[in-house]
Amino acid sequence: MRLIVQVLSLTTLLLLLVPSTNTFLTDSDKGRRKVVHVLEDETGAVIVQTAPGKVVTHRGGTITLPCRFHHEPENVDPARIRIKWTKVTDSLQFEDVFVALGRQQRVFGSYRGRVSLEQAGPGDASVIIHNVTLQDYGRYECEVTNDMEDDTGFVNLDLEGVVFPYYPRLGRYKLNYHEAEEACKQQDAILASHAQLHKAWLEGLDWCNAGWLEDGSVQYPISNPRDQCGRKDTPPGVRNYGYRHKEDERYDAFCFTSNLNGRVYFLKRFKKVNYLEAMKACQRDGSVIAKVGQLYAAWKFQLLDRCEAGWVEDGSIRYPIVNPRARCGGSEPGVRNLGFPDKKFKLYGAYCFRKNWDGPTAPPTAGLSNAQNTIKTISNITKSI
Incomplete structure (x- = not known):
């Protein structure tokens, strides 16, 4: 037999x-x-x-x-x-x-x-x-x-998805493997695989800081070689530090997320707000403050393009750019990162996330659906400005 x-x-x-x-x-x-x-x-x-x-x-x-x-x-x-x-x-x-x-x-x-x-x-x-x-x-x-x-x-x-580099408010190179895994999870993502990072590099991802991947290795993608990122005379590629000690060694993280069951949007207000006020404003609008991974997914899949800085869930200030223009942070598309300002005294806009309603009757605000078409032409995720 x-x-x-x-x-x-x-x-x-x-x-x-x-x-x-x-x-x-x-x-x-x-x-x-x-x-x-x-x-x-x-x-x-x-x-x-x-x-x-x-x-x-x-x-x-x-x-x-x-x-x-x-x-x-x-x-x-x-x-x-x-x-x-x-x-x-x-x-x-x-x-x-x-x-x-x-x-x-x-x-x-x-x-x-x-x-x-x-x-x-x-x-x-x-x-x-x-x-x-x-x-x-x-x-x-x-x-x-x-x-x-x-x-x-x-x-x-x-x-189908998007890879993005991530580091917390504590700063660069502060995460061991398990902390990096949790950090990605908190931002609606998972640690990226080597294959996902390599694909992102082929699409133009250029990032000079090493980060954990899901297999326990530490790598980073370089599209434009320069002396501060492994020497200018080395070829482009994904630099690999190999498998590192998961508890003792600390790096950033490369996270991966896919499309959303919902919609990210910039909350229009007459005045800018601090972090706590941004969270409450999203809640009053029937939403929650958007996570970093959700903002990247919205940029990639919803073609969210907004030249206004706003709070996101981890306390950082970011904004997504699909069509680059000089006044919006440079010549490449990507999600701009302005860092982690004082949550109490710094004032910005807010990015909110509204989940799609799955019940038998949609609420009044649930008519905003996630765009279905993914884009293949966006080639670069720009480095933080």
């Missing part, structure tokens, strides 16, 4: 046998995967292969992690086939996601209520993830087992 499961990767020979397929799934696909059928191998077992690549969605979306299998002989009792999904971290730790044995199914941890089998026919071990979260990003293993055989395959789940 033989069981073969494969997802994502084909050998060069197999690639020559099948037509190429698009590996990126849009919202309109609703998580559907495209399947490549490959010729029989010498054993007579038919290999069924999902399209190579990764599946891409956004926070709040619905996506299918594709996995199909074929077993010989055909008359194997389906009730004796076990399907198991786990998430694999960079440190080779495994987190249980889903397991099914016949009609018995179990979902684990934060995936409860969000994961189910697609059940698109015999041999389908794909699972659907609803209401995707930032923490769902990563690599998943699909394992199918019968009485005598088992096989596994892997799927990478990617999220």
Whole structure:
């Protein structure tokens, strides 16, 4: 009896046998995967292969992690086939996601209520993830087992989003790994992966301060080499300090966030306010003061462009610029950071966040929805001014 499961990767020979397929799934696909059928191998077992690549969605979306299998002989009792999904971290730790044995199914941890089998026919071990979260990003293993055989395959789940550098009011290089992880979480984000930081660098991210990534390494992206950032004569790239001591060493953080279930806006007022007054003003408007990650997401996904400095949740003063102009902080798009002024005596505007209303009847202020189209042309996140 033989069981073969494969997802994502084909050998060069197999690639020559099948037509190429698009590996990126849009919202309109609703998580559907495209399947490549490959010729029989010498054993007579038919290999069924999902399209190579990764599946891409956004926070709040619905996506299918594709996995199909074929077993010989055909008359194997389906009730004796076990399907198991786990998430694999960079440190080779495994987190249980889903397991099914016949009609018995179990979902684990934060995936409860969000994961189910697609059940698109015999041999389908794909699972659907609803209401995707930032923490769902990563690599998943699909394992199918019968009485005598088992096989596994892997799927990478990617999220559309934005990477941003972060340091707290205490200043630069003040965070150990766990503090950096918490700082990103407090700003509606997670620690970025190396792949996310590298992609941000390819899009123009240039930042001279080293920061933690989710795998425990410390890195920073340089698009314009200069002496104060690792020497001017070195090539552009992502500088890597390697894996550092998570408790004792201190750096900044690189955070990652995705689109919003809501809207960030600049609160129009006749006068500027201090930090406490900004928080109360957002609350009176049916919102809360925006977090740093929410402001970056609004800049990236809502095309929020406002040449007015305002308070955000961590006590810093920032403003988002999509269309650069001389009077708004330079020639590059990005979220400008004016630092952490005195919360009591300094006066600015306020950036508020209003969550989308999910109830049966929308409140009067809930007609402001999040823009759906992401932008691909914004290439740079500018350094703090």
